Amino acid sequence: MDFTVLAKGIALAGCGIGSGLALIAGIGPGIGEGNAAASAVESIARQPEAASDIRSTLILGVALAETTGIYGFVTGLLLIFVAPGLFLGKL
């Protein structure tokens, strides 16, 4: 029996499911950056004249905390756009 089509189907399904699972990593930065923004708002409320310092520190911290979310996003993108060509080329 020729299992090639089934194998291709499983490979593509694996890519799809994997890419969906990879984007679960988006939870982390959401919570972390929300916490950071909450602290920033509180410190601006406490000391309004340091507002621009606090704002630049917030932006820096947010861009750093975004890292793991970007890892998950790029993994998902690679699984959808690059992996099928790579995997199906070998089948």
Added chain:
Amino acid sequence: MEINLHGSWYVTILEDTPIGDIHITMTMIMGWVVLIILSLLCWILGRNLKVTGISKRQVIAEWIVEALNNFVHGNLGSSYDGYIPFIGALFGTAVLSNLISLIGGCWSPTADLATEAGWAIIVFILITKHKIKAQGLGGYLKGYLSPIFVMAPINVISELATPISMACRHFGNILSGMVIGTLIYGALGAASMALLGLIPAVGPWLGEHIPILKIGFPAITSLYFDWFGGLIQPFIFCILTCIFIKQADEG
């Protein structure tokens, strides 16, 4: 909806060498373009400098140099003046590489992991060199065996994670911006095909050749992905370089 996301264009100039095929990729070409533009910019800014009665060009040059000096002094300390040109070159190359994709049809060389990997390798060599200078070669190698010697693989991984995460952070931001931009262009092309296809006779031809919905909206998303991301990520790369070098010297 033609979307080309599979990396950049390349020509193969040598096949079946011992290390595989040798390509000339669009990344290399655009990297050279960025290099030439940056060198021209530096040469233009540095001509005919005077002490008093300075021109506007010299004001810009002095502002750039002063900002760089303050940045490196603030993050590294005053005894690292040799690193100011390096950080400046890194920042300038990164910013110009990220923003060159705004010129129609150009591919930003930082959308290829090879560029960031090169920077990360340089930064890793710098950090290791400072660690060896601060602790001696024996102390550096023994640092991998602390606190217990079975922790050695974990310490090695966490040591390698620094340059890898720096490279992937920058690459991920720029690549995701490019992919989202391409997807938005594709979706707007399909939408404008659907919209203009309603015109009876010339609809489909119009929809394909004059994608009217593609004007304006991609500019808003490109504000975040290309401008904001493309300016902040080099800044973060340079700050992390400075912080890690300082940490390597003290730790």
